[in-house]
Amino acid sequence: MGKKLTKRSEDYSKWYNELVVKADLAENSGVRGCMVIKPYGFAIWEKMQAALDKMFKDTGHQNAYFPLFIPKSYLSKEASHVEGFAKECAVVTHYRLKNDENGKGIIVDPEAKLEEELIVRPTSETIIWDTYRRWIQSYRDLPLLINQWANVVRWEMRTRLFLRTAEFLWQEGHTAHATEKEAVTEAKLILDIYADFAEEHMAVPVIKGTKTASERFAGALDTYCIEALMQDGKALQAGTSHFLGQNFAKAFDVKFANKEGKQEYVWASSWGVSTRLMGALIMTHSDDNGLVLPPKLAPIQVVIVPIYKGLEQLEVISEKVLPMVRTLQKMGISVKYDDRDTHKPGFKFNEYELKGVPVRLAIGQRDLENGTYEVARRDTLEKESVPADEVVAKIEWLLEDIQRNVYQKASDHRDANITEVSSYEEFKTVLETKGGFISAHWDGTGETEEKVKNETKATIRCIPLEDVAENGNCMVTGKPSAGRVLFAKAY
Incomplete structure (x- = not known):
């Protein structure tokens, strides 16, 4: 089996990279930033997929498939959405190749320029909401609960197998509702599904919360998330669910006739998890001898x-x-x-x-x-x-005991690495010496959030949903704070 793995204590990053390759999960491909998922790794992903797919279908969702290519004009219809993804988009400009007349191989045919450039999907809100305009006419068509299993492309400069690649696999749900309350309920339902899946199948304990305004999904009014803690004390976002309000409905003119016959814009949610879950699975449980898999996901x-x-x-x-x-x-x-x-x-x-x-x-x-x-x-x-x-x-x-044990071990590690602090100096000391989640008061401003990020590289991972409101003072500015948030360095 070749030489032993690098120890986690020596170089956690190197240990992770070696393990992914040596355990036959994935490898880098000939395409920069893209990976080949090998059969053993894909078998784990298929088990994840099967479990999640059942959970979605048990709650009334159906699978569909939408195009890989999105017209550029679609992406520009929702301003904050395009701003959030503009720097990560791969763009198709031509539709034909030809042999070079000078014998220099194949070249792009300059005569085959597309009338409108196509974006390789970074996410599918725009193409799906253009479709929903045709599907939704009245309240009888709602709710519309659709999921798709697909690949997406986000042009990452620094890539890492499973955790951050230019192309990755995921599922993305997109739902339309008659009322705001229904759309918010949907976003929270999916958050619970993600948390249950992470804990019951992956044996990964997670914290449910909401993102701050600066960390929200581009185009969302609220982003709900589950956050997990890896063995090296860094956090990993394991899933997100977004309440989109009526932003996309208005951008794509998706209206329905209510019971009184009046036209209203629909309310929306979107949500997704990706092959990044493979990274979470590896880094939560594995040891210096190799992978440790929870039985429910072991091929x-x-x-x-x-x-x-x-x-x-x-x-x-x-x-x-x-x-x-x-x-x-x-x-x-x-x-x-x-x-x-x-x-x-x-x-x-x-x-x-x-x-x-x-x-x-x-x-x-x-x-x-x-x-x-x-x-x-x-x-x-x-x-x-x-x-x-x-x-x-x-x-x-x-099999039952191992599933329980790996969850308990991960849960004990997570709980032992949540630290409450009251001052910024204490915060910085804990961050450098211990890591993990740091619970601290924050004044709610983007300026303070940005200051902490720039000075320490720690971000607000979430505003926990289950924490009781606790008045206090921001660790940085001393201004009033309505409750604690969780900071951490993250993948």
């Missing part, structure tokens, strides 16, 4: 490695193991029996440890004689000998 939940000398011994082990494999599969547990004769057991143990497979079974001649399996769990690296007739029940219990 392989159980691997069985035979230890044998000669094909005859392998046949005997296989006769013992294969019925159990079928039993586990019928129970909905993904299991792999690795009987490859091209790699030794030690290599396989290292491989599955690196890839974060939650449960590993080994069986050799001595185990056959004793009627046992050696059972190892990835999260704690503990091993024990389990009687063959108890091993299925043991696997069931282990």
Whole structure:
């Protein structure tokens, strides 16, 4: 499996980059800033996708698909939206190539210039709201609850696998409602879905909150978010849900006839999570030996490695193991029996440890004689000998216990790294020596927020939803504050 990973304590960033590549999750591509998601990494994303898709559909949402290309004029219809994305857009200007007459290969045909440039979607609000104008006529057409699974392009200069790439995969929901209250309720519902998914499937504890005005999505009136804390003390935004008001409805003239027959603009929400969740998953749980995956998202939940000398011994082990494999599969547990004769057991143990497979079974001649399996769990690296007739029940219990344990470990880490401060000096000391979330009073002004960001590189990650209002004084200016907010350095 090559040399060991760099230790997290030595270079967390290098550890992360090595792990993504060595665990066969993704790699950089020939296209600058874009990644190739390898089958093992994509299998994790597919599990995320399947769980979220079910949660969306269970709450009445439907999937659709909208164009990759957005006419430039659409993007300019909502002023704050275009301002927010203008610097990140990839633009299509021509529609044809031709051979260079001077023999210098293929060139863009200057005669094939588009009448209007097309933007490769950075997000789909504009193309979708242009479509909704045709779909929505009366209150009977509402609510309209649409989601799409797609790729988007945001031209990032500094890229990092999963965390920040020029192209990434995501889902984006876009909904239309008859009233403001319904649209706000929708945005909060999705926030709860994201939080439940993060905690129950990813085993990542999150804090729900709202963004400050400067951190809101371009074109939103309110942005709700879930924030997670990574092992190195940096925060990661794991999902956002936006209340868009009537901004896009007015920009694209999307009206409906209410029950009294009067024309009104619809109210909107949009929301999304991306392959950035893969980065959150890796950095929340993994260790110096490799990935640690929560069982609910592990492509392989159980691997069985035979230890044998000669094909005859392998046949005997296989006769013992294969019925159990079928039993586990019928129970909905993904299991792999690795009987490859091209790699030794030690290599396989290292491989599955690196890839974060939650449960590993080994069986050799001595185990056959004793009627046992050696059972190892990835999260704690503990091993024990389990009687063959108890091993299925043991696997069931282990998968549940590992899911619980990795969440609890992450939750304990998060809770131990939330620090309340009362002064700016204390804030800066904690930020440099401990990191994590720092709970502090803020006077609510963009000027103070910008000052802290410029001087410390920490940003307000969220205004927590669940915190009780607590009057105090801003740590920077001493002005009155209605409550604490969470600061952190972030990815």
